Amino acid sequence: MIVDLTEILEKPKQYRFSLPIEWWESDIPGDQIQGLDKPLEVRITIERIGSRFAVNGSLNTGLLLQCDRCLDIFHQDLTCEFQVYLESVPDDWEPDEEVELLEEEMGVDLIRGEEVELEDIIREQIYLSLPMKILCKEDCQGLCPVCGANRNRQPCCCQVVQGHPAFQKLKALK
Numbered sequence: 001m002i003v004d005l006t007e008i009l010e011k012p013k014q015y016r017f018s019l020p021i022e023w024w025e026s027d028i029p030g031d032q033i034q035g036l037d038k039p040l041e042v043r044i045t046i047e048r049i050g051s052r053f054a055v056n057g058s059l060n061t062g063l064l065l066q067c068d069r070c071l072d073i074f075h076q077d078l079t080c081e082f083q084v085y086l087e088s089v090p091d092d093w094e095p096d097e098e099v100e101l102l103e104e105e106m107g108v109d110l111i112r113g114e115e116v117e118l119e120d121i122i123r124e125q126i127y128l129s130l131p132m133k134i135l136c137k138e139d140c141q142g143l144c145p146v147c148g149a150n151r152n153r154q155p156c157c158c159q160v161v162q163g164h165p166a167f168q169k170l171k172a173l174k
Contacts (some may be wrong), residue, residue, distance in 0.1 A: 001118045003046065005053055005088070012047035015118065023119075032134050033126070034064040034073050042122060052108065053086040053116075059125060068134050069142030070150050080129040084121060086111050 007013065019040040026033060044057035058081045065076050085108045109121075141151030146158035163171075 002115050003118055005046070005048075005086070005114045005116060008046055008048050008053065010048075012045050015042070015044045015046075017042055019119075019122075032066045032068070032130070034066055036061050037064050037075055038062040040122070042118075044118060044121075049085075051087060055082075055084045055086060055116075055121060057082055057121075057125070059122065059129075063126075065130075065134050065136075067136035067140060069140045070136060070152055071143065072136050072150065072152070074136040078126065078129060080125065082125045082128075083107070084109055084125075086116055088112070088114060 001015070001017070003013075003015070019036075019042065021036045021039060023040065024033065024036045038061055040059060040061040042057065042059055044055060047054050047056075058079070060079045061077075063076050063078050064073055066073055087108050088111055136152075143149065144151055144156040144158050147156060149156045149158075
């Protein structure tokens with residue numbers, strides 16, 4: 001959904017829509033988000049603040065995620081609120097050198113032209129709402145490094161050698 005920012009003058013503009021389950025398509029190999037399992041409900045308000053635009057929104061859906069330890073696919077509800085600031089730069093603008101950003105500039109996205117794609121912002125906010133380590137449950141046992149069995153489903157009798165293999169010979173000297 002493309003929004004023309006020139007239409008937002010004095011009053012904030014509100015958008016409320018739903019994206020179907022099929023909307024999520026990942027081009028990233030090994031993406032931990034496998035898809036949506038219910039429609040994505042979106043509420044966004046855009047208002048002009050000086051030369052910037054404030055985008056306030058909320059997302060509500062269910063995600064199908066892949067566990068980092070056991071690689072199982074599981075459901076996780078997602079409800080998040082976000083705020084992003086947009087600032088237009090001229091179409092011919094090219095930074096000549098690296099510029100250090102101030103702390104207040106860290107939450108500002110630079111856009112070219114006077115249009116913004118809301119779906120890009122939504123996708124970015126979904127990724128930002130995920131934890132660094134995605135686990136199906138807090139005490140996930142993961143996969144056995146020897147046989148590859150999922151330790152959450154079945155116990156494994158493999159002997160896992162602790163420590164670096166180079167030091168195993170030193171243990172034998174005892």
